[in-house]
Amino acid sequence: MSLLRGESVFFDNLPEVRLPFTPEALASLKAGQLISLSGTLYTGRDQTHRRLCALLDEGKDLPVDLAGQLLYYVGPSPPRPGRVIGAAGPTTSYRMDSYTPRLLALGLAATMGKGARSAEVRQAMLAHGAVYLAAIGGAGAFLSQCVKKSELVAFGDAGPEALYRFEVENFPAVVINDLDGRDYYALVAAANKKGEG
Amino acid sequence: MREIDSNEIRKGVRDLTIAAAHDLEPDILEALRGARDRETGELAGNILDLLLVNAEIASRERIPVCQDTGTGILFLELGQEVHIRGDLNDALQEGVRLGYEEGYLRKSVCDPLTRKNTGTNTPAVVHLEMVPGDRLVIRFLPKGCGSENMSSLVMLPPAAGTEGVVQHVIDRVVAAGSNPCPPMIVGVGLGGSFEKAALLAKKALLRPVGVRSDRADVAALEERLLREINARGQGVHGFGGINTALAVHMETFPCHIASLPVAINIQCHAHRHKEIIL
Numbered sequence: 001m002s003l004l005r006g007e008s009v010f011f012d013n014l015p016e017v018r019l020p021f022t023p024e025a026l027a028s029l030k031a032g033q034l035i036s037l038s039g040t041l042y043t044g045r046d047q048t049h050r051r052l053c054a055l056l057d058e059g060k061d062l063p064v065d066l067a068g069q070l071l072y073y074v075g076p077s078p079p080r081p082g083r084v085i086g087a088a089g090p091t092t093s094y095r096m097d098s099y100t101p102r103l104l105a106l107g108l109a110a111t112m113g114k115g116a117r118s119a120e121v122r123q124a125m126l127a128h129g130a131v132y133l134a135a136i137g138g139a140g141a142f143l144s145q146c147v148k149k150s151e152l153v154a155f156g157d158a159g160p161e162a163l164y165r166f167e168v169e170n171f172p173a174v175v176i177n178d179l180d181g182r183d184y185y186a187l188v189a190a191a192n193k194k195g196e197g
Numbered sequence: 198m199r200e201i202d203s204n205e206i207r208k209g210v211r212d213l214t215i216a217a218a219h220d221l222e223p224d225i226l227e228a229l230r231g232a233r234d235r236e237t238g239e240l241a242g243n244i245l246d247l248l249l250v251n252a253e254i255a256s257r258e259r260i261p262v263c264q265d266t267g268t269g270i271l272f273l274e275l276g277q278e279v280h281i282r283g284d285l286n287d288a289l290q291e292g293v294r295l296g297y298e299e300g301y302l303r304k305s306v307c308d309p310l311t312r313k314n315t316g317t318n319t320p321a322v323v324h325l326e327m328v329p330g331d332r333l334v335i336r337f338l339p340k341g342c343g344s345e346n347m348s349s350l351v352m353l354p355p356a357a358g359t360e361g362v363v364q365h366v367i368d369r370v371v372a373a374g375s376n377p378c379p380p381m382i383v384g385v386g387l388g389g390s391f392e393k394a395a396l397l398a399k400k401a402l403l404r405p406v407g408v409r410s411d412r413a414d415v416a417a418l419e420e421r422l423l424r425e426i427n428a429r430g431q432g433v434h435g436f437g438g439i440n441t442a443l444a445v446h447m448e449t450f451p452c453h454i455a456s457l458p459v460a461i462n463i464q465c466h467a468h469r470h471k472e473i474i475l
């Protein structure tokens with residue numbers, strides 16, 4: 001399956017993965033792999049995280065059951081009339097680090113953004129059997145075309161920071177942290193160190 | 198004395214904001230193509246291809262290159278023989294507001310304490326410089342925060358010298374990792390005062406990508422920094438390879454005998470910039 005729809009063949013033959021993940025699919029992901037995602041995911045960034053954790057603090061239910069789901073850190077630009085969504089690439093993940101372990105404890109299966117995660121998040125991912133993916137930062141126009149449906153779920157007043165449900169098709173992502181505890185950014189750094197050696 | 202109507206400025210700024218978000222300039226596209234040609238890593242090469250395709254889609258389909266359409270930063274060079282009819286600052290802010298609204302750009306500006314979004318992507322940051330002549334040059338640089346957040350300013354002791362500067366820049370770039378969407382452009386402001394160094398680092402980003410400083414020793418330092426940064430092997434998006442940075446641009450200004458300010462302003466591959474001359 002080519003992700004570039006005839007414009008190019010560089011992305012041919014990527015492993016296709018359905019969302020939400022089956023436990024088998026989740027376990028098959030390997031750090032460093034480029035994959036193609038299709039199915040349902042949820043979105044949220046700074047404000048959504050702040051509000052989800054505030055609800056948890058108050059002992060209230062979350063607006064959506066995140067168990068088994070993928071949470072994508074994105075604040076899209078507004079759609080032009082007749083379009084599903086505007087640009088929709090990832091935002092930097094470390095800003096969500098302080099909230100993420102709580103959501104992983106609720107069964108969140110995967111998160112997706114860009115950039116490395118904290119040691120606490122990596123530990124929580126291992127403890128709860130979750131993975132972390134990197135979407136392609138700065139490819140917002142391309143990724144916009146991979147989003148086939150977008151539906152507001154909660155926190156609409158937060159604008160681009162609201163919680164949406166997306167239907168995506170052939171959405172490319174790189175596996176950074178897999179279930180075996182491997183971290184692709186760390187593997188690259190270690191390989192570079194060796195090269196210097 | 199030449200008259201420029203503030204309405205013309207408002208309209209010009211509106212158009213700049215929309216064009217900047219959708220149409221990358223030849224300098225950054227050339228730099229990305231060059232990186233693609235040099236790249237040896239498979240994953241990094243795929244990503245660079247994707248970024249070039251992304252730029253095409255953005256321009257053709259009128260979808261922003263990146264959803265973070267930034268805080269608006271305006272650099273003005275105002276000829277001292279120009280008289281502006283109407284309110285210049287209003288015209289600039291209104292131009293930004295209109296562009297972000299009518300161009301379907303993301304509004305990302307909020308109060309620093311309450312975090313409440315201003316809803317208009319204003320106020321934009323304005324830097325005004327008076328120059329000889331009767332023209333008004335407006336440069337627009339929307340700045341995303343994945344890269345802006347990786348920037349820094351430090352007052353080094355003069356004894357740190359050139360080696361101290363080099364070490365500090367490399368340390369910051371390495372610490373930024375994949376957060377600022379590499380391949381990046383590293384703007385360095387050296388000297389001046391606390392605020393001058395920061396402004397120089399940002400101004401360095403306005404130079405066409407890869408053009409060296411016209412001061413030979415600074416140009417040599419830019420080249421050395423670029424070489425050493427890319428030798429670290431972080432690469433495109435932190436996925437390894439030789440393309441961590443596309444360019445290092447350094448601007449200098451004399452400073453106090455007791456001081457060595459160093460500012461680093463990091464820019465991502467979505468290097469959006471536009472200018473008009475009125």
Ligand code: SF4
Nearest residue numbers: 138263341343378465
């Ligand atoms: S760092 Fe630049 S390319 Fe990356 S998400 Fe931010 S604005 Fe976009």
